Amino acid sequence: MVNDFFNLAIDGRYVHCEASQRQNDGIVIGRLDKQLSEAEILDVLRTATNRRILDFFLLRGNAVENPPCSACEEALLKEITPFMPKRNPHTSSCRVQVFPPEPKDVFMRALITFDGRLHLEAAKALEQMEGKVLPGCQSWQKIKCQQLFHSSLICPAPVYNVIRNQLDSLLARFRLRKGTDCTLERTANGSYRVKLSANATKTVAELRRPLEELTRGQTIHHASLTPAVLQLLFSRDGIGLMKSLQQETGTCILFDRQSLNIRVFGSLNKIAVAKQKMIQSLLNIYESKQLQIHLRGGDLPPDLMKQVVKKFGPDLRGLQEKVPGGQFTLDARRQMIFGSW
Structure with a gap:
């Protein structure tokens, strides 16, 4: 290493290098500019040798009194x-x-x-x-800034349980990137938090994007899944369907009661299977529970529809109150009630 550093110039000044008299595996370098930082000197040394430098430090002058x-x-x-x-x-x-x-x-x-x-x-x-010296510090004690940008995502425990392997793989890949750091921790309420840190906002955005896709899951969209069909998920049959599909496909299925959205979490192939089975099963349940009630014809009273409207209201709200979970609509032109529950 002494030979590697022979006739080496650092910041325009030739340095002197010799073996250390105190350490068998160390060398001493002299004639260094006191204004240079450890990082600046170490960068030049590493490019001048193929040997691995285990440790490096500068012997400075007397330290200043610690400023408050x-x-x-x-x-x-x-x-x-x-x-x-x-x-x-x-x-x-x-x-x-x-x-x-x-x-x-x-x-x-x-x-x-x-x-x-x-x-x-x-x-x-x-x-x-960057590079400035605060009052009370030595001239070589220049400010060195390291920018770090942070972001975090929360993942509910049921979702984490089905995407754990994918998440671990993503985080392992992230940790290989220079200048980034990511951690996974469990919160007090049982959910999981992923924390991302990087030295650039662009890097944070690049790391966050696949995490968001993974933790967002996929929403089930299908023309046949009308609000009336999705209302079945409030019923015992619908709740039982979601539980059985989760166990069968190894996914997590969440139903948003406000927006009537169904999201599925897991690996892509498992999500595809769960989505297909969910659509078909919901339609089968809906068809099996369809009801048509005729309000005219045969021996029915001629004013039956009028009596129904008078008793339950034109929107049949009174009937829905008597059948919790049921959905009923009145077709006045055809004098029929269509319902499901």
Whole structure:
């Protein structure tokens, strides 16, 4: 490695390299510019040798007295404020937290959290802060910004149970991408939360897209599934149908009572089977429960329809109250009642 670094220039200055007298597996490099950061020097060293560098550190001069964290926070806010919207105070646009350094730390760490709507302003502020030196710090203690963008998705436990393998595969693939981080945790109410972090909003969007598709499931659309047919899912037969199909196909089926939407979760082939069986089964139940009541003809009273309307109302609401879950409509022209339950 000493030979690899012979006649090596870092930032225009030739360095001196020799074997360490204290460590058998180490070398000492001299004549370095004190203004350079560890990262800047390490990048040059790694390109100059094929050997793996296990550890690298700089011997600096005497450390400054630890400045108060509050003073550092105020100094950082002073740098950020000019880039924040004038209509909002900076306290609501961003938060700054400076962490006390450990005994051997040469830099102090800070966490700056911006309002998610101000990502452009935040990017400009961090760009201007990069490489600056705060008051009270050494000239080489330059600010180095690492941008991280976060996003999270919640997955209900029943859905997670049927997409677990697909989700694990996705997260394993995400973790191979440089500059990204993803975690899966169970919340207090039993659901699961996926947290995504990356150094660019574009990366976060690219990671989130397949997760949304997986956790959104597929909605069943079919011309024959009219509101009257979907109302069957409120009944005992409909509830039993969903439970049996979930067990049979290994999927999760959720019914939105407000929008009357059916969503199916699981692998693509299992979803396809569940959708087909759900459509056919619902139509079979609906047809088996159809009812037609004639209000004229034969020995029926001539004013039967009038009596029915008088007793149950023109929309037959009174009849529906007597038959919970039933749906009835009156065809006045044909003097017939059509119903299902």
